[in-house]
Amino acid sequence: MNSPGKHEHHLDGVRILDLFAGPGGLDVAAHFLGFKSIGIEWDQNACETRYAAGLPTIHADVSVMRETRFDEIPESVDVLAGGPPCQSFSVAGNGAGRRALAKVEEYIHRLVDGEDEAKIDKELHDFGEDPRTALVLEPLRWILKAIETEGRDPYKVIVLEQVPAVLPLWKVYAELLRGGEGRLNGVKYEAQYWELKTEEFGVPQTRKRAVLVARLPGQGAVKPPETTHLPFDLHRQKRNTAQADMLPTDSSIARPKQSWISMAKALETASMLPGSPMDVSRLRTGDEMDFFVVSNYGSGGDPKNRGRRLSSEPAFTVTGKISRNKVYKSIAEYEAEKSDRFTIAESGVLQTFPHNFPWSGNDQAQQVGNAVPPRLGMHVLSRALRGNAPSKDELAAATTWPTVPRTTTDELRVIGCGDQSQCPPKSHKITRSRRKSAP
Incomplete structure (x- = not known):
């Protein structure tokens, strides 16, 4: 077991809390911009990649952390980031989230208006659609938790991303954050949302993302990141797939x-x-x-x-x-x-991860696909936190990941998993040796 001093060292100076962190797309982006982050991730495989990469992590359910372990989040955190699971909203998914947009918008307003959360949770449980759809509410719950928790300050910056189908919900988020009413207790944000094309930021892939950025007043108007590359013409030519x-x-x-x-x-x-x-x-x-x-x-x-x-x-x-x-x-x-x-x-x-990124655990293809492209993340985070674009040197450095000592990986695993008692149920395969019976 590592000493508390080592734990503090790894968590010292953490500014960004990454919900639904996955293998670390936003965390990798933050690293190359010079910001330290900690991610919450329930998938053990993604956690193993994060530990191997030296990324501070808590292996837990995002909702459980908010409800019962909120005090474990470093007080230095002043940026909330994340991308709730997108499968139910994705074009590639079954579309439950897209069908439920109006209902989810209703829940967003009810949460801010102060309706009993237990009642809302029961309705969400009985919703009948993909249960992951409700996770798009978690960032809002974390925003409200920080505002309502004594001794905590509201997040200074909020950065959220999802598939384009979620853009209408980011619009609702932005309007409520600007208003500061209900449980926001008068806390108002400058907030904007956009649909971004990854190839316009140097990602060798066509992918659209719905992004929301909100900041407390006094940091200037929220502007979209400036594109660096031309868009790709998806209709460049017509091809008959059958011939x-x-x-x-x-x-x-x-x-x-x-x-x-x-x-x-x-x-x-x-x-x-x-x-x-x-x-x-x-x-x-x-x-x-x-x-x-x-x-x-x-x-x-x-x-x-x-x-x-x-x-x-x-x-x-x-x-x-x-x-x-x-x-x-x-x-x-x-x-x-x-x-x-x-x-x-x-x-x-x-996906613009470094060529030597230490992918670990199982389901690595799924980890890659679930991640935010780090290069896009660098442009979004740099604009949100610094008001400018990442430098050429920062982008050039982002092609290679630093070597992480095994001791660091082991220490981060203890921080994230500890004795495994607070990790998501059944997420660890624990093999117990059988004792031989006494002669």
Whole structure:
């Protein structure tokens, strides 16, 4: 067991609390901007990645932490960040959250108006839709908890992100935070919300995110982060998925003139960094990265309409099923059904994680897909906390993760899991040795 002094050392100076932290997309962004964070995450696999990466973590349910363990959050925390689970709101999901938007908006108002939370919780439990839908209320509950807890100050900055379908709820959040009424006790925020495209911030992937940023007055107007790259034209050409002659030919795989980042450029650059675990030689034809990707999921409402991307284009939205995307170097390979797959390290790079990020635990593809792209996180956090964009040096440094000593990983695991008694039920596999009976 580590001493309390070591625990304090790891938590000293923590400013950002990351709810639903996952493997650390926002935490990685904060690290390269010079801010220290702590994440709350219930998935043991994601926690193992975080421990290996040296990211302070509490392995717990976000709701339980708020209800019974709020005093364990360092008092230095003045920024609330997070992205509630998006599966029920996602286009790729069953859409329960999208159908329930009006109901969730009603609950948001009821929480701020001071209605009995036990009653609201019972209704949410009996809601009938995907239970994860209610988690989009958790950031608001944490905001109210900080305001109502004696000895705690309201969060100075709030940064939330989700799939685009949640943008109407971020609008409701923003309006309530600006008003300061009900349980907000007169605390008012400057708040704005936007839909951002990841490729416009140098992420080699097309992905849209709904982002909300709120700040206490006195820090200037809240402005959106400035884009650094051109958008990718999703309708660049029409392809008939049922006809082989409409598939990309080897001669058509060329680098575009637009300034967004392609899969080829991202993977090639990462593979050449010192100590890179990536070997992309299998994706080259001669000296050029030359491949195309067939998506695991359908498009245009047709599950059989599997989209395709050239290596000279950004990746599809990286989901937890990215390991099922099929990679081909030629039409001959496609016709012979001889496909390759992206490795976890390559998938992480397409999310803009450092090339040597220490993915750990099981379900690593799911961890990668659930994460916030760190490069997008850097732009959002830098604008929210500093009012400017991340520097070129900060962005350049974000390609490589520092080596984390095993002792640090072990110490962080004790902070996050301790004796495991307060971790989510059944999240640890505990093997007890059998005692031999006495002779």
